Structure formats: C-alpha cells, structure tokens
Amino acid sequence: MAVYVKVLIPAKIAEATQVTQYTATSVTTIIDKFTATNYSAVAATLSINLVTGGDTAGNQNLITKTKTLQASEVYTFPEIVGQVLAASGFISTLAGTATSINIRASGREVS
Numbered sequence: 001m002a003v004y005v006k007v008l009i010p011a012k013i014a015e016a017t018q019v020t021q022y023t024a025t026s027v028t029t030i031i032d033k034f035t036a037t038n039y040s041a042v043a044a045t046l047s048i049n050l051v052t053g054g055d056t057a058g059n060q061n062l063i064t065k066t067k068t069l070q071a072s073e074v075y076t077f078p079e080i081v082g083q084v085l086a087a088s089g090f091i092s093t094l095a096g097t098a099t100s101i102n103i104r105a106s107g108r109e110v111s
Helices: none
Strands: 003-013 019-023 028-038 044-051 062-069 090-095 101-110
Touching: 003 019, 003 028, 019 101, 028 044, 028 062, 044 101, 090 101
Parallel strands: none
Antiparallel strands: 003 101, 019 090, 028 101, 044 062, 044 090
C-alpha cells in the first residue's frame, strides 16, 4: 500500500454550474483540507457534493449546501475534511456566482 500526498484541486475559481473538480482514479482518497475564499465585495455561496462512483451529483450526496461566505471570508469546510472517496468517487462543486469564490483541496491518495 502506497500513500501519496497530493493537491486534489489546484487553486481555481469555482464555476456557477455543477462541475466535477476531482476524481479518485484507481485510488482511495482522504480529503485533508478544502478551502474556499470569497474574493468579492459581496456574500457568495458554494455547495459541495461527495459522489460515489457511478452516481451523479445531487441531493443524495450533497455535503454542504449553499454555504454563504461573506465578502473576503475564508472557510475551511470541516464537514469535508477527513471524508474518504472510494475509487471513482469524486468532488463536485456549485458556486452561486461564477466570479466570487476560489477553491483548493489537498489530501492523500492510497493505492
């Protein structure tokens, strides 16, 4: 068994459509950190799904729904940290607007 520390989602702007940000390809993944920063001057929201392989993002795997980040707020999503994705599972996000929130995630892949 090998464990690799990895950036799961490089820093990027979260899209205003449901987007798969990371997929556990042939590995089990442990999420160690998930950070979002609202860089805009107004409140913005972010939803996060942890999806089992073969499923689609929806209410059945919604972990954080429309978390409001105030202007300039940084949030580290403790409800995501420590979660495990089996092979083919994925992280999907949906921002309330397309130009407000930066996201980044890191963790460990176990093969």
